Amino acid sequence: MSTSPKRRGKVEKHNKWGYIFLIPFVVVYVIFQLIPLISTVYNSFYENYRSGLIQVGPNFVGMDNYKELFAGGYFWLYLRNTLIMWVLGFVPQIIVSLILGAWFSDMRLNIKGSRFFKTVIYLPNLIMASAFAMLFFALFADTGPVNAMLTGAGLLKEPFHFLSNKWSARGLVAFMNFLMWFGNTTILLMAGMMGIDPSLFEAAEVDGATSTQVFWQITMPLLRPIMVYVLVTSLIGGLQMFDVPQILTNGTGQPTQTTMTLIMYLNKHLFSKNYGMGGALSVVMFIITGILSLIVFKAFAQKKED
Structure with a gap:
C-alpha cells in the first residue's frame, strides 16, 4: 500500500521540525562534550606542562604518558x-533503598505519612557534597562533638582519630555518599515497583505466597531494568x-593516601597544568x-536469559 504524496509531504514536514528542535541539543553536545572529548584524547599523546x-x-610523546601513568603503581592504588569506598557506600545504599521502596510501594501496609517520609529521605540529596563534607569534618575531628560524646560517656578513654585511621576515614566517605544518595535510589526503585502490574501480587497472594517469596520471585525479576540503571549510574x-x-x-x-580517588589524582595534574598526564588519565x-558498565549489562543480560 503506497502513501499518497499529500500524506508523505505532511510526514516530511513534521520530520523537519523534529530535526530543528534537535539542533540545540546537538550544538550543546558538540561544544561541551564531543570537542572536549577529542581534545582530551589529543592532549594525552603530548607532553604539555608547566615547570615553574x-x-x-x-x-x-606517543604513549609515554600512559606508560608513566602505570609505572609508579599509584593509578591502581587510587x-x-x-572502588572500595564506592562499594562500602553502595551496598548499604541499595539494601536500604530496596527495603524502603518495598515498604512505601506496598499498599497493604498503608503507611501513614508516607509522603512526608519520602520527602525527608530525599532531602540529603539536595545538600551540597561540600557542605556535607565540612559538617562531617567538624563532627569527627579529634576535638569534635562525636569524640566529646564518646569520651564523656566513658566509651573511649581518649579521642579516636577518625581521619587518621584508614578504615574509619574510608567509612566516613562511604557513609556520606550513602546518606546523600539513598533517597534518590529509593525513589527510583519505588517508581519501578509501582509500575509492576498489581494483579501479579494479587495472584501470588491467592496462591499463598509469602511476602519474601513475592519480593524475590516477582518484584526483583521485574525490577531488573531499574536495578541495572541504578547500578551503572552509581558506578559511574x-x-x-x-x-x-x-x-x-x-x-x-590521608591517611597514607588510602582515601585518594582517581579524580583527586586527576585534579592534581590539572592543577599543576600537566595536561598530557591529565588527558591520559581521563x-x-x-x-x-x-568496560565495567558493559560487564554489568552483560551480567544482567545473562541472568535474564537464564
Whole structure:
C-alpha cells in the first residue's frame, strides 16, 4: 500500500521540525562534550606542562604518558581506593533503598505519612557534597562533638582519630555518599515497583505466597531494568568520586593516601597544568568506566536469559 504524496509531504514536514528542535541539543553536545572529548584524547599523546614559569611543550610523546601513568603503581592504588569506598557506600545504599521502596510501594501496609517520609529521605540529596563534607569534618575531628560524646560517656578513654585511621576515614566517605544518595535510589526503585502490574501480587497472594517469596520471585525479576540503571549510574558516579574525600582530607587523601580517588589524582595534574598526564588519565578512566558498565549489562543480560 503506497502513501499518497499529500500524506508523505505532511510526514516530511513534521520530520523537519523534529530535526530543528534537535539542533540545540546537538550544538550543546558538540561544544561541551564531543570537542572536549577529542581534545582530551589529543592532549594525552603530548607532553604539555608547566615547570615553574617555563612552559614545556606541547611535544608529541606517543604513549609515554600512559606508560608513566602505570609505572609508579599509584593509578591502581587510587582505583582500588575509589572502588572500595564506592562499594562500602553502595551496598548499604541499595539494601536500604530496596527495603524502603518495598515498604512505601506496598499498599497493604498503608503507611501513614508516607509522603512526608519520602520527602525527608530525599532531602540529603539536595545538600551540597561540600557542605556535607565540612559538617562531617567538624563532627569527627579529634576535638569534635562525636569524640566529646564518646569520651564523656566513658566509651573511649581518649579521642579516636577518625581521619587518621584508614578504615574509619574510608567509612566516613562511604557513609556520606550513602546518606546523600539513598533517597534518590529509593525513589527510583519505588517508581519501578509501582509500575509492576498489581494483579501479579494479587495472584501470588491467592496462591499463598509469602511476602519474601513475592519480593524475590516477582518484584526483583521485574525490577531488573531499574536495578541495572541504578547500578551503572552509581558506578559511574563512584568512579568520579571527588568532592567528599577532597574536602574531608583537604586534598591529601590521608591517611597514607588510602582515601585518594582517581579524580583527586586527576585534579592534581590539572592543577599543576600537566595536561598530557591529565588527558591520559581521563582516557583510561573513560575506558575503565565503559568496560565495567558493559560487564554489568552483560551480567544482567545473562541472568535474564537464564
